[in-house]
Amino acid sequence: MLDLGSTFIQSVERNPHAPALVAEGKRLTYAQWFDIIKAVAGGLEQRGLLHGDHVLVVMQNRWEMATVHWACQLLGVIVTPLNWRAKPDEIEYCLTDSEAKIIIYDDSCLDAVREVGKVADIGAVAVGEGLPGSHRFEDLLIATPIDGFSRATAEDVSLMLYTSGTTGKPKGVPRRHRHERAAALAHVAQNLYACGERTLGVMPLYHTMGVRSLLSMALIDGCFVCMPRFDVEQALTLIESEGVTNLYLVPTLYHDMLSHPRFPETDVSRVRKLGFAGAPMSEALLRRLDNAFSPDLFVNHYGSSEVYTMAITQNARAKAGCCGRAAINCRLRVVKLGSSNPADRVENMQEGQIIAHLDGDEAFEGYRNRPDANEKSLIDRWYFTGDIGYYDADGELFVSGRVDDMIISGGENISPVDIESVISLHPAVDEVAVAGVEDERWGHRVVAFVKRKASVNAEELDQYCRSTDLANFKRPREYVFVAALPKSPVGKILRRKLVAGEYDPDTSCEPTPDLAN
Template sequence: MNIPNWLKQRAFLTPERTALVFEQTSWTFAELYNETLKTASALRGSGIQKGGFCGILAGNRPETIFTIYALQQIGAVAILLNSRLTADEIEWQLHDAGASHLLFDAHHEQKAAAISSVPSLSIVENTVDRLFNPRDIYSLDETCSIMYTSGTTGRPKGVIQTYGNHYASATGSAFNLGIHSDDSWLCAVPLFHISGYSILMKSVIYGMEIHLFEKFDVAGVNKALKSGDVTIMSVVTAMLSVMVNELTGKYSPRFRCMLLGGGPAPAPLLEECRKNDIPVFQTYGMTETSSQIVTLSPEYALTKLGSAGKPLFPCTIKIDGENEGEILVSGPNVTPGYLHRPEANEQAFQNGWFHTGDIGRIDEAGFLYVLDRRSDLIISGGENIYPAEIESVLTEHEAVKEAGVIGVPDKKWGSVPAAFYVTERPLSSDELAAFCRGKLARYKVPAYFIQVEELPRNASNKLLRRELGAKWRDDHAHKKIDDASN
């Protein structure tokens, strides 16, 4: 099935409507389209072809948005790269996807220079005046973007997201939250995350204004929400907690939705939000579902505490078990599969259902409760961290015989990694932390390193993470590696 080119159609329908606000500058949809066509012309002139895969290593700035939309005009696939990863981690993803180019902004020039296997292009050197001749239609089955998720075997997998996935995600969210003609979405989450990227897709599909923040600035965000300039914002718990703690007065009555992802919020925080008339919509979703697939409306925030809510209108969920079990999801927003991973696809997709790997239950009223996020997954400040990836790096150290990683509570980030390790020789926490910093993104570096004589394993030699957790709780004298924080 084909659909009109989103941005071209939006610029035709509502050309004078504000599309983007960044700091003191704004663009209408007509102006946004014009900038996108100039960027597309420059990229096409640099050799980027329809069907090619292009990595984007850039922050939350207008030129990043122009680049994302420009690749759609060309018909190239955007690989959204987490800028917090190391050059080695990024290069691995580019190689895995078969990327033809790496597009970077000025802030990431040094990191891009360390990647030699793929031609690099700066996205801020756009001086082209000629406009690109865009395509008229998108195919809903066509791949639009690739986002890598951390893998349980230590290597991430590229999630395929089609135009149809993004369209279904946007419409499903609209059915749930509604669309107001004067809506404006504040985006302070990274554009390389599905939470940020999905806001861009909603913008052109809805004809909705975006207020883009280069980074999360609690004072600036609270000011914007109090001013009445924005009506919706996407957050994770760590962001919301800081916003509420720093809030004086109340947000504008125009502000109608705080879309909360990255795990459930604690009851005291929800109670504070209720007192301050902040409407919190808790959600459950993932990269594989192109953002939220389950959402809890604010009227149930306290009566259904801990629940992620009910599925969006075009989606369905079920539990693989009688009372609790693996969460299975289905819907037009669910990825068609992982890039170049036939075995993973065979395991994840069965009988029309996507197996999330998360454990949950559904109550008698149909509300989903997520009991365990992919069992071993650590969610730190909204970032997904798999222990296996960290363990793989730790065992690369010549003195480490074996390692086990778990998530432990943290007041600021919700959870942080803690590493248990067995060594051949004396090895300090500081030395091991320095080794990890050269191999891992900062937020993945364990905040704690605990040397042990052996790791707990069962008869099948499988690591018993629950026993590591018990050991952690029994011993409170842990030295935190301060530099390993997010």
């Protein structure tokens, strides 16, 4: 299999004048971008980077970050990207854990980097203002370029993502060139991407969704329309002006686009393929997107940093919440909750933990420096995802939530996703998240946190739930109206913050009455 450096060279040789990158102030063909990438690679090499070294990158989704990613692939250096919102202790931990030789950062994380003492001990390259003692990114651009050959092999480690775990320290997920290329090829195939596609490059390049968008465009001589950070108005402008043909986003970003007053007047007709991942999509949002775009293809991906796409459906509109079947490069099972035996399967329509086989072409081989995590999650060549799900009567997969998010109320296991899907269809509900809050009698009581788009109260939502086929024991016993739902940088709802009371209440609402009966 080709390494990723050779993959980019392949695109340059095949279609040198095809548009490869659009960013603020830049329009580059594959040949033009390759010249810049070779120079940056040469500059990094001159600063002492050797084959197999780590480079910690803390930047927004700017063209410089995409360029560093490709330069590392040519050098056989491991790009190790972090969330630009990372706190100083997180940056310090990841610098130490990865043994990075250089950190490359921009002004978005300047204050955090300033507080990291270890930065003074290694090389630092700044994009923008930077700190005293840092080299300038502009110096890399004028460095002597490396030759036009890749220094990497398919067996080398391409990048290491850090998982954004809800507890404990983040875990490094090393992925080889062959893992990443296989995932990108599968992404092209499963999304039916054609030569010359144009995608909105807004999913962060420290997240597997962003990396997949970047790599898949190179495989098909496509164009990466780069956005440093998500802004609804700018996104709509780029979709229209740059003729974006496909979108691959988390549900939150779709929600924000559809809710923006400029959306009805934006020409989105060239967007023919929609994809989403990272979180479940409510049935209400699914319907709104289908009506707004009328896409030829509507794909739901279920995956992780460890095993990129585990399941996929190319017709997300057919069954709300359905992830379809195992992806091209994956084998899946659902085993009994609490079991560590991969053979302990459950029947269709019975919830259990989802596990993926580690012999798949996209599967990682274990966490860096974390034998404890490997022992817990990697059992008999299967990866225990920590996700709960079930196969329906047709043998298609549904993800119910995380093992840690499961609500146990009165001895019953209750999935938040099932309840959220029902409540999201109420016309006055903008967004909803359901969580279990400690209760002396029930263990946990089901609480719905609701962001409204029209007037509605708890009694009305309770009556609405009673009118559906939602089982009574799953019905929320409390409604909390919020100004916004707390989310991660990639749009995942943070239920732990809701449970902890870390949200802004909607002050226009009256207290929820007792809905226990």
